[in-house]
Amino acid sequence: MSEPALVAGPRACLEAVRAGVAREILVIGGARPTSALREVLDAAHPLGLTVTEVTRQDLDALAPDHHGVAARIHLPEPLGERELATFAFEGDALVVVLDGVTDPQNLGAAARSAEAAGAAMLVTRTRRAADVTAAAIRASSGALLHLPHARVANIPRALQRLQDNGFTVVGLSEHAERTLFEEACPDGRVAIVLGDEGEGLARLTRETCDLLVRLPMLGRVSSLNASASLAAALYAFVLPRGGTLGA
Numbered sequence: 001m002s003e004p005a006l007v008a009g010p011r012a013c014l015e016a017v018r019a020g021v022a023r024e025i026l027v028i029g030g031a032r033p034t035s036a037l038r039e040v041l042d043a044a045h046p047l048g049l050t051v052t053e054v055t056r057q058d059l060d061a062l063a064p065d066h067h068g069v070a071a072r073i074h075l076p077e078p079l080g081e082r083e084l085a086t087f088a089f090e091g092d093a094l095v096v097v098l099d100g101v102t103d104p105q106n107l108g109a110a111a112r113s114a115e116a117a118g119a120a121m122l123v124t125r126t127r128r129a130a131d132v133t134a135a136a137i138r139a140s141s142g143a144l145l146h147l148p149h150a151r152v153a154n155i156p157r158a159l160q161r162l163q164d165n166g167f168t169v170v171g172l173s174e175h176a177e178r179t180l181f182e183e184a185c186p187d188g189r190v191a192i193v194l195g196d197e198g199e200g201l202a203r204l205t206r207e208t209c210d211l212l213v214r215l216p217m218l219g220r221v222s223s224l225n226a227s228a229s230l231a232a233a234l235y236a237f238v239l240p241r242g243g244t245l246g247a
Contacts, residue, residue: 006070007137008063010036013071015142017043024072026062029053037069065138075132079150084123084161087148093120093189094238095162097169099155099205100196101226104130108139109227110194115143117234123150123158123191156208159191163210167191171209172233173201180213180237187241192233194226213237 007016016022017040025044027037030053044051054062063070079087089095096114101107107130114122122144130136137144152158159169168186171193193209195201206212215224215232224232 005072006063007073007134007142008066008070009138010034010040010067010069012138012142012145013040013069014043015145016071016073016137017047017049019142019145021073021075021145022049022071023074025049025051026054026059026070026072027051028056028059028068031056031068034068036067040069040071063134073145075145078132079121079148081150081152081154081158081161083150084152084158085165087121087165089120089165089167089189091188093167094118094234095121095123095167095189095191096230096234097123097155097159097162097191097193098125098129098226099193099201100125100129100199101194102128102130102196103226104133104136105139106130106226107132108136108141108144110230111136111140111147112143113227113231113234115140115147117239119147121148121150123152123155125155126151126153155193155202156204159193159205159208162189162191163208165189168211169193169209170237171201171206171212172214172229173206173209173212174214174217175200175206176212176214178213179216180233181216183211183213183237185237185241186211190238192230192238194230194233196226
């Protein structure tokens, strides 16, 4: 993983503090703190984090989209394929797998949806896929700092490890015969798999899935982007099982 040294903006900085990865908070010297900035500083103070005042010009040079605050962070190494077999998943755990999403904004937005839906882990590819960058963290509103993240070289093999660990693997594919309203989400551990923004699920990934479903497209647009598709699948297909939605 290319380790981002800096994240910017109040929300991303607050989540960096809450996740325990912030090492230093940078603020504009003499600036009147906004309520969002005060929230960051209030969270950082009990942890003894260093708060450094810098000039607006210096902060602009580091992160043009800072909105008055940035944070130097340190991220742990991502999990690997072996952890998929040994991770302490709960009996109804949800895992989100992204098979080749290359846009950092899409990665961040997908992670935000996954974390909001209570996913236990995010799985992505190590090659030809978006990495965790400052832009991705910003797009995730800090969700990438809380969500356990495994990066694997081979998605079909990773899915097999999840299957061996009791997961039913459900692929979201426009080629599926049935929509997610025509299939019931399986009970127990479920992994939801999405493909890249253009080609969708790779053939071997699709063949490894236990079940394929698609989103009904009633308008003139033929598809949604990966993060929007994921959010729809999580809230219309996965969470309603067992009365989870609204509980």
